[in-house]
C-alpha cells in the first residue's frame with residue numbers, strides 16, 4: 001500500500017531516511033506542530049488520493065497518510081485535532097476577485113441586495129432623503145439585467161425618486177443616469193457622443209450611457225480613505241475570504257499601488273490570503289510597438305516577482321465590454337431578443353471591441369518580450385476569436401505554449417475556439433457566478449442556440465483546456481449576496497448541477513464532476529500562477545493551506561454542496577479561521 005506521495009525519487013530516498021531515523025530515535029525536530037487525524041483528506045494529488053490524516057510542520061505539509069502513520073509524528077508539543085470523519089480539502093484558490101474595491105464598497109453606505117426595479121427605486125429614494133441636494137447617489141456594479149424586470153429603471157422613474165440628486169447606476173461597461181446627473185455633468189447639452197444613447201424618435205438622451213461616457217460624469221471624489229483605513233478594510237475583506245475557505249487569490253487587475261497594499265499587509269502580519277496580483281498594461285493600448293517597449297521597460301515588475309505570499313501576476317488588458325450591459329463583442333449581432341433588454345436598436349450591433357487584432361498582437365508581443373504572462377478581459381465570443389487569432393500570430397514568431405496565457409471570462413466558447421486554445425496552450429479563466437446569475441437572461445436575449453456555447457465547462461475540460469474557477473467579486477462583502485457572489489461552494493454546486501439562481505438547468509450536458517469542480521478551485525488555479533509545485537494539493541512538502549468542511553463535498557447530496565460551511569481554514573500552518581473545531 002502506498003503511504004506517502006513523492007514528487008521525485010531523490011526526495012523519496014531522503015524521506016525514507018528521515019522516517020527511519022524518526023522511528024528509531026524520534027528527533028524532536030521531526031515532530032509535527034499540528035496533526036489532523038480521523039478524517040477524509042481529499043489530497044487533489046494526480047491520483048486523486050484520499051487519506052485519513054495529515055501532519056503540519058511550520059508552514060508546510062510534513063506527511064499525509066493513515067492515522068497510525070501520522071500519529072507517529074506526534075510529539076510533546078504537537079496539537080492533535082480529531083476530525084471525527086470530517087473532510088479536508090486543499091485551501092481554495094480563487095481565480096479572479098477584486099478585494100481592494102470590494103473592501104471599500106460598503107464603507108460609506110451599505111449597498112442593498114436588490115432584485116427588482118421597485119427595490120432599487122426605494123433605495124434611491126431613501127438615500128435622496130438622507131443626503132443633501134446635489135450629492136451623488138451611486139450604485140456600483142448595478143446590472144439591470146439581474147432585475148426581475150430585466151431592464152434599467154427609466155430616466156423618469158429615477159427622476160421621480162431623486163429629482164434633486166444626481167443618480168448613477170454603474171454597470172462597469174454601461175450604466176444609467178437621471179436628469180439631474182445629466183444636468184450637472186453637462187450631458188444634456190452634448191449633441192453627439194458614442195457613449196450617450198438617444199431615443200430614436202425624440203433624439204433625446206435616454207439616460208443609458210456606455211463606458212466611454214463615464215468620464216463625462218462630474219462625480220466629486222471628495223471622500224478619500226487614509227492608508228490605515230484602506231489596509232484595515234482590506235484585511236477584513238480577506239478574513240471574510242478565509243471564512244469560506246479561500247487561502248489564495250488572483251487579484252483580477254490592479255496597479256503597482258495595489259500590489260504595495262498587499263505587501264504592507266504582509267509586513268504588518270495581517271495578510272491571511274496569498275495574492276497573485278494581475279497588473280493593467282501601463283500604456284495606452286493604441287500606441288506603437290516601440291512606444292510600448294519603452295513604457296514596459298520602465299515598469300519595475302514582471303510575472304512571478306515576489307514570494308509565496310504576494311506575487312506579481314499577469315499583464316492584463318481589456319478587449320471588449322460586458323455581457324450584462326450589451327457591450328460584449330459577439331460573433332453575430334446581439335439580435336432582436338436583446339433589443340428591449342439592453343436598449344440596443346441597431347440591428348447590426350455586435351458590441352464594443354476596444355482593441356483590434358493588430359493592437360492585440362503588439363500588446364501580446366511586448367508582454368512576451370518582457371517575460372510577462374499575458375491575459376485579457378473579453379466577454380463576448382467575437383472578442384474571444386479576435387484575441388485567439390492575435391495569439392496565433394504571436395505564437396508563429398515566439399511560441400506561447402508553456403507561458404500560461406489566459407482568457408479572462410471568455411464566456412462563449414465554440415468548438416473551433418476550444419481547439420485553438422488547446423493548440424496554443426491557452427487556459428480559460430472562468431467565473432461561474434456569471435453563469436449562475438445571468439444564464440437565464442442571456443438565454444432569453446440570445447436564444448437557445450447561442451446559449452449552448454455559454455460556459456461550456458465539460459467541452460473545455462474534455463478537450464484538454466485547463467479551466468480555472470473564480471467569481472469576479474467586486475462589490476459588497478457577503479459571500480452569497482455580493483456582486484458577484486464569491487462563495488466557492490455555491491460556484492462548485494452551479495458547475496456540477498448547471499442550476500441557476502432562477503432555478504433553471506441550462507445546457508445540462510456541460511455539467512462537470514465534483515472532482516473537476518474542485519480542481520478548478522485548487523490545483524488548476526495553482527497552475528495559473530506557476531505554483532502547482534507548492535500548493536493546490538495536499539502533498540508532502542507543499543504549503544500547509546487547507547480547509548476543514550462541514551460536509552463531504554464528494555458524497556453529500558448534490559444540492560447540499562452550495563451550503564457547505566467551512567469549519568477551519570489554515571494558511572501556511574497558521575489557523576486563520578476556526579469555527580467549532582477547537583478540540
Ligand SMILES: [Zn+2]
Pocket residue numbers: 096097098252472
Ligand atoms: Zn474582474
